[in-house]
Amino acid sequence: MTVSALVARIRARRSARPRSWRARLVAAVPMVWLLVFFLAPFLFVLKIALARSRIGIPPYEPLLEWAESGLLQIRLNLANFAFLFEDPLYTSAYLSALQIAATATVIxxxxxxxxxxxxxKVRQPLRNMLLMLVxxxxxxxxLIRVYAWIGILKNEGLLNGFLMWLGLIDHPLPLLHSAFAVQVGIVYSYLPFMILPIFAALDRMDPTLSEAAQDLGCRPFEVILKVTIPLSLPGVxxxxxxxxxxxxxxFVIPDLLGGSNVLMIGSILWNEFFLNRDWPVASAVAVMMLILLVVPLMLFQRWQERQEDRKA
Amino acid sequence: MSARRRPWGIVTVLAFGYAFLYVPIALLIIYSFNESKLVTVWSGFSVKWYGELARNEQLLTAAWLSLRIAFASACGATVLGTMAAYVLDRFGRFRGRTLMTGMIAAPLVMPEVITGLAMLLLFVAMEQLTGWPEGRGSTTIGIAHTTFATAYVAIVVRARLKQIDRSLEEAALDLGAKPWRVFFAITLPIIGPSLAAGWLLSFTLSLDDLVIASFVSGPGSSTLPMVIFSSVRLGVSPQINALATVFVVTVAVIVFTAGRLLTRRDRPRPASRA
Structure with a gap:
């Protein structure tokens, strides 16, 4: 048996030992905190989504009630969900959110x-410097990064001024308050989240693989296509x-850069909550969003877990 | 590969990429020194917007509140996140491990409007049942920020825990030290820099959050992003440009100093790892 295998076995036995109350406490504190403040709230969202709205504090009716006969009565109200499907506003906001987010992701x-x-491909220490700049x-x-784009994209803004100065256009293009502006804002704000995992995947890659491909007659372009991209797919x-x-x-990006022309589901939720004060409908919107995002969310979690296990 | 040839492709990609990332920020900074109230018309150099910023009581109150909340929630998140990271990395398989991994991963991508609404509904329900928290304000914002920042700290610290050489801890255990003593005397000093990184990350995340704070805040507790948002919604204002400049300069100084300190500390180490 090799030394490393022996060490692994000793470690496994050590972590399988019955734990003291101190160790249990260390595990319990973050667990309980996350259960109470992260997981439990979603149950309340589901609960309120099934409640009827009313005027008062809080602005919804209780689900459980003691009826006069002394029986516990549960009143489920699916009207909020029906409402979301009846009004074309909500469906189109869902679709446009998905479409805008997908386009922005591709860009x-x-x-x-x-x-x-x-x-x-850059050598150290310049590489660390470039990463830090990302x-x-x-x-x-x-908020301020999104704000910067208002000044650039608006009618009398910097981009229109620049294009007119070049003589490419003679009257300003309506860039702000459009789906285009929202996509620019998303790309700008989320670009680091795209670069970093891809970089991590490329960095882990064995450089001899692409060298081998080149020695076997691949052209540089083919090396990227056939070796680099497939190997970096998890990062992508x-x-x-x-x-x-x-x-x-x-919510912030469509609100500031899209104005009233672009409706995304995040803004719908915000408006239902803050403007209409309709908590049950806002909760129903949140539930629908969760249902829509649950597949990508689970994919993300699977990836995260595999990442951790591989490093172990 | 192409060591001889000049990598023009790479240089072009980097130039355009970094221009895209930094030109908007540079424009913000340049126009913060503009005299005109119209943000996009240059009329002369002036620092008057910085003066107005320093006299804006509402903004300063909000900034002070935000800093206090960010400090408290960064501390809370660092403690909770480190515990979670340690448990996930060192306790092997235990019941609830998958659940815990999920609750660490989900906050990273969960849309903020959902988290914010969910938190608010929890606080309202808790108040109805137990009378706590009484109303909403800085406490509820702090709890909400601690919760989502915990996930970020756990990810950062866990990555570091995975890298370190465990034979030191094992030696201490074999020599009879109690596990908690090993943690404080050996593990904690080694993973210290990652705790600092996690703390800073939580601090900025909290300072930056608009959506969750808007849901769980109450009357009289407007954080800095909430004040900025309402002023931005009314239109562009040179004061926000001045504020942005203050932000960017502060962050650049902190990040570069921290980066220098961390690399200096890490340098003599690599040889020690087998």
């Missing part, structure tokens, strides 16, 4: 992959999920 990939590839915008305020998938899922539920 992000088209910009992010070459960037990640280029960074992986992360740096993420540390500055998200992770990056796409990290961009697509939050982008589909985005």
């Amino acid at each position: 992000c990939l088209a910009i992010g992959y070459p960037m990640a590839y280029a960074i992986s 992360i740096l915008p993420f540390w500055t305020s998200f 998938i992770a990056g796409c999920l990290l961009v697509f899922i939050p982008a589909a539920g985005e």
Whole structure:
């Protein structure tokens, strides 16, 4: 038996030992916190989505009630969900959210992959510097980065001014308050989330593989197509999920850059809650969003878990 | 591969990519020194917007509140996240492990509107049942931020825990040290930098969050992003440009100093790992 196998067995036995109350406490504290403050809230969303709205505090009726006969009565109300399907506004907001998020994800990939590839080809210490520059915008305020694009895209903004100065157009293009503006905003804000996992995958790759392909007669372009891209696919998938899922539920970007012309489901939820004060409908919208996002969410979790296990 | 040839392709990609990332920020900074109230018309150099920013009481109050919430939730998230990371990395298989991994992964991608609404409904229900928390405000924002930042800390710390050489801890255990003593005397100093990174990440995430804070805040507790958002919604204002410049400069200084410190500490180490 090799030494490393022996060490692994000793470690396995050690971690399988019955644990002291201290160890149990260490596991219990974060577990309970996350159960109470992360998982339990979703049950309340589901509960309120089935309640009837009313005017008062809180603005919904209780689900469980003691009827006069002394029986516990449950009143489920599916009207909120029916309402979402009847009104074409909600369906189109769902579809446009998915469409905008998907387009933005593809654009992000088209910009992010070459960037990640280029960074992986640069030598140290410049490479660390470039990576830090990818992360740096993420540390500055998200809101302010979106705000920057208002000044660039609006009618009397910098981009229109520049294009008119070049003589390409003679009157400003209506760039702001369009699906295009929202996509630009999403691509800009989420680009680091695309670059970093792809870079990580490329960085892990064994460089001798592409050298071997080249020695066997592949052209540089073919090497990228047949060796590099397939091997970096896990990073690509992770990056796409990290961009697509939050982008589909985005509220700030469509609100600031899309205005009233672009309706995304995140803004619908926000408006139902803050403007209409209809908590049950807002909850129903959230439930529908979750149902829609549950497949990509599970994919993401599977990927995350495999990532952790592989490193172990 | 192409060591001889000049990699023009790579240089072009990087130039365009970084231009896309940084031109908007550069424009923000340049126009913060513009005298005109119209953000996009240059009329002369001035620092008057910085003066107005320094006199904007509402903004300063909100910034102070945001900083306090960010500090508290970063501390909470670092403790909880480190515990979660340690449990996931060192406890092997245990009941609820998959659930815990899920609850660590989900907050990273969960749309904020959903998290925010869910949190709010929880707080309302808790108040109805137990009388706590009384109303909503900085406490509820702090709890919400701690919860989602815990996930980020756990990811960062876990990555570090995985890299470290465990023979040091094992030696200490074999020599009779209690597990908690091993953790504080050996593991914690080694993973320290990742805790600092996690803390900073949580701090910025909390400072930056608009959506979740809007759901779980109450009257009189407007955080900085909430104030910025309402002012941005009314239109562009040079004061926001000035604020953006302050943000960018502060963050750049902190990140580069932290980066220098971390690389200096890491440098003499690689030879020690077998």
